[in-house]
Amino acid sequence: MSLTLHLPDSEATVALGRALASILSRMDTPPALLLQGDLGSGKTTLVRGFVESLPGAESAEVSSPSFNICNLYPTTPGVAHFDLYRLEGMEPDDALFDAFEDPDTITIVEWIQYLPKEMWPEDALFLEWTPSDTGRSLVLHAMGGAAQSVLDALRPNENRF
Known part of the structure; x- marks a missing residue:
């Protein structure tokens, strides 16, 4: 199943991040968020809205982890934010796969297209940014x-983004 959204601006992208955080933070075993989109498409903006809405966010500085590959945010629940951009053609270390298996951590991966699909977790929400004349x-x-239950929870509010 899929859901298509038009995000007119960064505020809408942040709002979607907050909505996703609200849903995933209440789940016993949240799915991973796998993000694919061009530079500047809104991936890190979404993560910022997600992390900033969780308890403990005042101690988190959200940025793209392009150079250090992973940022761990001291939120409740914890968030592991990976960026695979610099790993094109290389396999990530075990920290990514450990995060996928950790039920106490929500794992978000930018540039997921650089990880072969057979290595993706079985339960995940894949967010694919596509070109748009206006917004995202x-x-x-x-x-x-x-992941399907997350989409079902978002669907009644899809027009607010």
């Missing part, structure tokens, strides 16, 4: 039951 277009694809 985003297709959210549910992969697994938990």
Whole structure:
């Protein structure tokens, strides 16, 4: 299943990040968020809205982890924010796969296209930014039951983004 959204500006992208955080932070086993989009498409903006809405965010400085590959944010629940841009053609270390398996951490991965699909977690929400003349277009694809429940929770509010 999928859901297509048009995000007219960065405020809408931040609002979607907040909505996702609200849903995922209440789940026993939240799906990973796998983000794919060009530079400047809104991936890190979405993560910023996500992290800043969680308890403990006042101690978190959200930025793209392009140079250090992973940022761990001291929120509740914890967030592991990976950026695979610099790993094109290389396999990430075990920290990514450990984060996928950790039920106490929400894992968000930017530039997921650099990880072969057979290495993606079974339950994940794949967010695919696509070109748009105005704002940002985003297709959210549910992969697994938990991810589908996230889409089901978002669908009634899809017009508020």
